[in-house]
Amino acid sequence: MNNITLEDLYKKAVIKQYEEVKNGEDYIYLSAPTRGKLNKLCWEIFETKPVSKDDQVVFNTLLGFPFDLNTKNKFRSNTNQFRPIETFLKGETDPDKMEVVDLAAILVDFQLRPFNKFRKQIDPDDLELINDLRDTKFFSPQNSSDDLIDEVKNENVIDQKIEEPEENQSEEPESELKQEGQKQESASTFGGKKPPIGIWRYSGIAAVLAGLGFIIYLTLLKNDCMQWSGDHYEEVSCDLKMEGIGTFNAPEPYDERIIDLRRIKVCDTTTFFKNEKAVVWYAKVGDSVEFFNTHGMHPENGRALRPITPYIIHKYVVKK
Numbered sequence: 001m002n003n004i005t006l007e008d009l010y011k012k013a014v015i016k017q018y019e020e021v022k023n024g025e026d027y028i029y030l031s032a033p034t035r036g037k038l039n040k041l042c043w044e045i046f047e048t049k050p051v052s053k054d055d056q057v058v059f060n061t062l063l064g065f066p067f068d069l070n071t072k073n074k075f076r077s078n079t080n081q082f083r084p085i086e087t088f089l090k091g092e093t094d095p096d097k098m099e100v101v102d103l104a105a106i107l108v109d110f111q112l113r114p115f116n117k118f119r120k121q122i123d124p125d126d127l128e129l130i131n132d133l134r135d136t137k138f139f140s141p142q143n144s145s146d147d148l149i150d151e152v153k154n155e156n157v158i159d160q161k162i163e164e165p166e167e168n169q170s171e172e173p174e175s176e177l178k179q180e181g182q183k184q185e186s187a188s189t190f191g192g193k194k195p196p197i198g199i200w201r202y203s204g205i206a207a208v209l210a211g212l213g214f215i216i217y218l219t220l221l222k223n224d225c226m227q228w229s230g231d232h233y234e235e236v237s238c239d240l241k242m243e244g245i246g247t248f249n250a251p252e253p254y255d256e257r258i259i260d261l262r263r264i265k266v267c268d269t270t271t272f273f274k275n276e277k278a279v280v281w282y283a284k285v286g287d288s289v290e291f292f293n294t295h296g297m298h299p300e301n302g303r304a305l306r307p308i309t310p311y312i313i314h315k316y317v318v319k320k
Helices: 006-021 035-048 053-063 069-076 080-089 098-107 115-121 124-133 141-154 172-189 197-221 310-318
Strands: 225-228 233-236 281-285 288-292
Touching (some): 006 080, 006 115, 035 069, 035 080, 080 098, 098 115, 288 310
Antiparallel strands (some): 225 233
């Protein structure tokens, strides 16, 4: 069985990008690509969008002349140069010229282009690992190469913060019914007549005092802040003074969504998936990886935690 090469990974990544965008805003050109449609899309990109020097070099190398608005007629008549790109995107051919794949990458807006830029993002050890796994039964090389492509793409985007959960609006009708029922119950207590004003006044005062008492009770019962302590969060006072240098573990407002976040130790017998869904999350810290019991943000560097993948398991758990 032939080894997977950097060229193979690059082609696979471009095709994966094509599958993601072919039904998007360039649907008319990419959903059923032809050399004529790809020719028109290419001209539109170079005419209306900012292009890099690398893209200009690809254009010049493959088409034989530099992009120039005055060469539109010459360019539009040169559709045969897009035939290899058409068959590549359709999965009919495997082009030998990387310039063909580079121009395809421009058309589908694959960011890690051209190939020379892509190959610099791939660690040779990662590629060796994928090829070592081709004869194992743990998972398929197809999946491992997908994981590596995703890993490289993820390293080139800014981590996103956790989105705030939407409030559940479905409880409003129920609360309104309860209030209506309470009104009817109050009216029936006084024989269907409106209760005296004094009773409402005293009832309101009592409710306010009860509410204040409950708030004070909760304040005394539970701290308002939490602090990352090695491998977990602890509830602390917001007035806690920090000692030493650095503020990475400074107290922060109490958040019940992440109070149970734990940094965990894993091994090759750890259960990483349940019902084909990841139950372990990770973040890269330098050249190593740290593992956590749930999703969220890394408490010390603020990077988004990612769900574990077979590729990460093999690279950082099995082979460490």
